[in-house]
Amino acid sequence: MSDLDRRKFLRLASIIGIAAAMPFSIARAADKPLVVGFVYVGARDDFGYNQAHAQAASIIRSMPNVTVVEEENVPETSAVQQAMEAMIRQDGAELIFATSFGYFDPHVLRVAQRYPAVRFAHCGGLWDASKHPENVGSFFGYIDEGQYLNGVVAGHMSKSKRLGFIAAKPVAQVLRNINAFTLGARSVDPEITTTVIFTGDWSLPVREAEAANGLIDQGCDVLTCHVDGPKVIVETAERRGVMSCGYHASQAALAPNGYLTGAEWNWETPYRAHVEAAQKGQAMNNFLRGGLAEGFVKTSDYGTNVSAAAREQADQIKAAMIAGEFTLFKGPLNDNKGNVVLAEGESLGQTDVALEQMDYLVEGVRGDI
Amino acid sequence: MPGLPTMLSIISSFALFVLFLALQGRPAFEAVRLVFEGAFGSSFAWENTLQRAAPLMLTALCVALPARAGLIIIGGEGALVLGGLAAATLPLWLTGLPPLATLIAMGLVAMLVGGIWIGLNGWLRQKRGLNETIGSLLLSYIAIALFNHLVEGPLRDPSSLNKPSTVGLDYPLMIGVISEDSFRVHWGLVAGIIACVMAWVLVRHSVKGFALDVVGGNVRAARMLGLPVNRLVIFTCVLGGAAAGLAGMYEVSAVQGSANASLIVGYGISGILVSFAARHNPLAIILCATLVGGIEASGSLLQRRLDLPDATTLILQGLLFTNLLAWEALVGRITGWRIALEEHANKVKNAEVQHG
Numbered sequence: 001m002s003d004l005d006r007r008k009f010l011r012l013a014s015i016i017g018i019a020a021a022m023p024f025s026i027a028r029a030a031d032k033p034l035v036v037g038f039v040y041v042g043a044r045d046d047f048g049y050n051q052a053h054a055q056a057a058s059i060i061r062s063m064p065n066v067t068v069v070e071e072e073n074v075p076e077t078s079a080v081q082q083a084m085e086a087m088i089r090q091d092g093a094e095l096i097f098a099t100s101f102g103y104f105d106p107h108v109l110r111v112a113q114r115y116p117a118v119r120f121a122h123c124g125g126l127w128d129a130s131k132h133p134e135n136v137g138s139f140f141g142y143i144d145e146g147q148y149l150n151g152v153v154a155g156h157m158s159k160s161k162r163l164g165f166i167a168a169k170p171v172a173q174v175l176r177n178i179n180a181f182t183l184g185a186r187s188v189d190p191e192i193t194t195t196v197i198f199t200g201d202w203s204l205p206v207r208e209a210e211a212a213n214g215l216i217d218q219g220c221d222v223l224t225c226h227v228d229g230p231k232v233i234v235e236t237a238e239r240r241g242v243m244s245c246g247y248h249a250s251q252a253a254l255a256p257n258g259y260l261t262g263a264e265w266n267w268e269t270p271y272r273a274h275v276e277a278a279q280k281g282q283a284m285n286n287f288l289r290g291g292l293a294e295g296f297v298k299t300s301d302y303g304t305n306v307s308a309a310a311r312e313q314a315d316q317i318k319a320a321m322i323a324g325e326f327t328l329f330k331g332p333l334n335d336n337k338g339n340v341v342l343a344e345g346e347s348l349g350q351t352d353v354a355l356e357q358m359d360y361l362v363e364g365v366r367g368d369i
Numbered sequence: 370m371p372g373l374p375t376m377l378s379i380i381s382s383f384a385l386f387v388l389f390l391a392l393q394g395r396p397a398f399e400a401v402r403l404v405f406e407g408a409f410g411s412s413f414a415w416e417n418t419l420q421r422a423a424p425l426m427l428t429a430l431c432v433a434l435p436a437r438a439g440l441i442i443i444g445g446e447g448a449l450v451l452g453g454l455a456a457a458t459l460p461l462w463l464t465g466l467p468p469l470a471t472l473i474a475m476g477l478v479a480m481l482v483g484g485i486w487i488g489l490n491g492w493l494r495q496k497r498g499l500n501e502t503i504g505s506l507l508l509s510y511i512a513i514a515l516f517n518h519l520v521e522g523p524l525r526d527p528s529s530l531n532k533p534s535t536v537g538l539d540y541p542l543m544i545g546v547i548s549e550d551s552f553r554v555h556w557g558l559v560a561g562i563i564a565c566v567m568a569w570v571l572v573r574h575s576v577k578g579f580a581l582d583v584v585g586g587n588v589r590a591a592r593m594l595g596l597p598v599n600r601l602v603i604f605t606c607v608l609g610g611a612a613a614g615l616a617g618m619y620e621v622s623a624v625q626g627s628a629n630a631s632l633i634v635g636y637g638i639s640g641i642l643v644s645f646a647a648r649h650n651p652l653a654i655i656l657c658a659t660l661v662g663g664i665e666a667s668g669s670l671l672q673r674r675l676d677l678p679d680a681t682t683l684i685l686q687g688l689l690f691t692n693l694l695a696w697e698a699l700v701g702r703i704t705g706w707r708i709a710l711e712e713h714a715n716k717v718k719n720a721e722v723q724h725g
Contacts, residue, residue: 043679071672073679076631078555078624079665082417086669089413102532106626124531169521172530200517201630357530 033067034094034279036060037087039080040072041100041228042203048229048248049202049265053099053123055249056267060275069093076102084111088118095119095278097271104138112136119284121274123267124173126356127286139270139288141296142350143247144180145321146263147224148328149299149314150245151184153260154222155192156310157243158185164215165196166208166225166233170369172358174226177263179362180328181224181245186364188313195220196367202228212236222260234259243305250300261314262300269295291350293322335360336367372653374700375646378692379660385688390681400675404685407670408663412551417669419554422662424449426561427616428640429647429654430568431487431609435501436649437572438605439585442490444505445613446637447512448483450628452614453621454516455482457535457628458524460542468541475542476618483614484607486512491606495599513633520628534629544623557619561658564612568651571608581605613637639665642690648697661686 044054050072061068069091074080080103087093094117098108101124112120112133120136127138154163163185167174182194195218197211204227212223212233223237224230224245231254237244238255246252246262270288277285290296299318302311320326327349331342341360342348348355361367383401390397408418431445456475463474490508493499526536546553572578584591584601591598620632643661647653668682 069673071669071679075634077620077634078420079634082420082666083669085413086407086417087673090670091673102629102631106624169533171533 031065033065034275035067035069035087035092036275036278037084037091037093037096038068038070039074039083039087039096039098039100039103040070041076041102042073044070044072046203046229047231047234047251047254048227050099050228052249052265053097053267056265056271057097059268060271063272063275065279066275074100076100076107078107080107081111084108084120085114088115093118095121095274097121097123097274099123108136109133119274119278121270129286132286134286135284137274137284137286137288139274139296141265141267141270142289142291143263143265143297144176144328144355145291145350146297146299147177147180147247148184149318150224150247150261150263151181151186152188152314152317153302153306153310154181154224154243154245155185155188156307156313157260157305158192158222160219160221161189161192162218162220163192163194164212164218164220164223165194165365166211166215166223166227167196167198168202168227169200170198172356175358175361175369176355177226177247178365179358179360182362182364183328190364192364194365194367196361196365198367199227205229205232208232209236213240216240216242246300252300252303255303257303257305259300259303260306260310261302264298264300266295266298289351291321292318293324329355334363336363336365338363372648374693374696375648375653375657377700378646378689378696381696382685382688382692385692386685389684389688395677396675400671400677400681403670403674404664404667407667414663414666416553417666418659418663419558420662421665422658423555423558423561424616424620424636425639425643425658425661426565426654427557427612427619428637429643429658430564430612430640430651431483431637432641432644433647433649433651433654434568434572434605434609434612435487435491435602436644437578437581437585438602439588440491440494440602440606441502442487442505442606442609443502443641444487444490444507444509444512444637445609445640446633446635447505447509448486448610448613449617449620449637450516450632451486451512451617452479452483453617453632454519454524454535454628455479455614456618457538457621460538461536468539471542472544472622475622476615479614479618480611481614483617484611487610487613488603488607491603495602509637516628516633517630520630524628526627529627529629532629534625534627537627538622542622543626544619555619555623557616557623560615560619562655564615565651565655568608568612572651577601577604613640639686642686646689646693661689664689 038057040050040053042050044050057068069087071083074083084096104122108120108122112135116135122138124140127136165178167178178196185192195215199207199211208227209232222243223233225233225247230247230251234244234251234254238258243258243260244255245260249264250262252259327347330347332344333342335341387397387401390400407414428445432442435442456479459475459478460471490501490505493504494501520535521533524535525533544556546555580596581601584598621628625631639661643654643657646657664682664685671677671681
């Protein structure tokens with residue numbers, strides 16, 4: 001693996017050297033490989049957020065005429081600015097995927113201003129035409145659709161009617177997932193409740209294990225989560241003999257008995273779109289969003305123990321989501337303090353930015369923000 | 370020779386690093402070459418290295434200064450995050466001043482908060498008999514919890530949706546780089562170097578520094594001499610904490626633009642390594658921080674060129690630290706043997722003279 005990459009690099013370096021030496025090759029040659037950089041905030045094999053990105057990056061690596069350089073465990077400090085700049089200056093990267101939310105402001109914005117010829121695709125940021133550079137774009141997926149389906153399957157399979165959700169921080173994106181999961185489960189049986197525990201940070205394996213054990217001790221028999229690496233939670237659930245739904249990437253291999261299904265990213269779709277646009281010299285796609293229908297997210301295969309009724313209903317809803325006939329957040333909807341969030345007849349489509357500012361937990365969630 | 374253990378440990382750590390990579394079938398010498406290329410091989414590499422070294426100089430002082438008085442303080446992280454938080458929130462209360470005055474006030478308040486936090490460690494040790502190493506570590510956890518609570522709660526900017534942060538600084542309050550064209554490193558580096566030089570003058574060329582060495586060398590002797598031991602110990606803690614707090618202010622005003630969880634990335638922890646590598650000598654801290662910054666900078670190149678995992682540079686740092694401790698112990702023992710041998714030789718010589 002390493003030798004292959006080195007050889008690839010040497011080949012690339014010589015091509016760049018020759019290209020630089022020849023004044024007539026200033027225009028981008030069609031056969032010149034596009035150098036694409038990936039920056040991850042955690043480890044590439046974390047069974048979670050970063051692994052989902054790295055898996056898609058490895059698909060991009062196999063595309064023709066593309067060279068991929070990667071860097072993992074890059075904190076959201078000036079270190080990420082240095083990492084992106086190093087990719088541009090030392091490797092000649094022309095397209096950089098900054099995959100962590102916190103990379104955007106100020107890091108990506110600053111480096112993008114300095115290198116207007118390089119494209120920066122950021123995962124999660126809200127690109128704003130009025131104040132952000134043209135060579136920056138943001139992409140994200142509506143993974144709450146996957147969490148809703150997780151909820152439907154969990155609702156069918158749960159016997160105790162109590163589900164557990166381990167979440168990192170009470171921020172909008174996380175609340176949207178907790179709410180979607182709960183709505184999915186309660187569409188099966190309105191008696192079901194979800195107990196949520198916030199651990200306080202994106203990657204705290206010890207606290208995640210404690211939270212998982214705590215929820216199981218309280219009687220929750222299906223666990224899911226929104227933390228960077230669901231590995232510990234899924235493993236703990238399996239060891240304690242309860243069921244789990246995955247998140248970010250597939251954790252099926254960790255829990256052959258209890259893994260029901262999972263909400264997974266499919267970053268290959270936006271990655272491919274950005275790479276192809278760069279190769280063809282098309283304008284930067286500044287705002288890219290999608291859910292199941294657009295192929296930005298996908299669901300894990302059902303575990304062997306998932307009942308036929310659960311599969312059938314989940315498949316039906318999934319088909320409706322893909323056909324664009326399903327609305328996730330619609331009235332009447334109350335939060336868990338009894339306030340009306342959406343009145344009868346009101347609804348919010350997936351693209352509605354109000355959903356990205358969510359600051360409540362829906363009825364049926366046990367927990368406080 | 371005071372620098373001997375450090376030199377020996379650098380050489381032996383790289384030797385072990387080569388061995389470690391070679392055993393795994395990785396291109397070991399290529400990796401070492403890339404470490405130097407990525408750290409010091411070009412002007413960009415130097416910028417990268419020094420940018421990473423800047424906060425480490427300040428957090429290392431938080432270990433080095435109390436160490437002169439015989440304390441092992443490892444809680445610089447807490448002083449850094451609280452200092453950064455204080456600096457980020459000050460402009461919200463203090464409006465209407467010109468940017469430079471606000472920046473100076475931010476620096477001062479960050480140093481004050483950091484100084485109080487580590488000073489508290491010194492006070493607890495002297496007045497309550499609390500072990501300062503454990504105490505500083507626990508206080509650092511408390512500081513981080515307090516920081517998280519404030520940033521995610523009362524001080525949170527409501528518009529920071531998925532990454533809770535304090536309200537962002539206005540543009541004039543952002544500290545830029547030293548030279549936009551030729552030297553893209555922020556001014557925290559200059560602050561770090563000045564702080565190290567000032568600390569060096571303090572510990573090596575002042576009466577107070579001499580008194581500190583007496584306290585650190587033999588606290589009973591210091592008391593017998595009538596030195597104000599408690600005051601001196603707390604004084605070094607306050608100064609060390611102030612340095613770490615200032616590092617937090619630079620992270621906020623030169624890098625992040627607000628206080629958020631990205632301040633908690635282990636600058637305080639790396640500072641411990643730097644200070645021990647420098648044997649708590651403030652001038653040597655500048656060199657050692659550059660070395661550690663360089664190793665971190667080169668990790669980027671190792672990952673991209675050789676596909677090595679990020680942990681590679683952590684292993685190199687770990688080797689450096691353990692080798693340092695090992696050589697420190699060993700060199701001390703070798704000196705002991707040498708003295709014993711010389712004594713023996715002298716005895717033999719004396720005996721010969723008597724017999725002669």
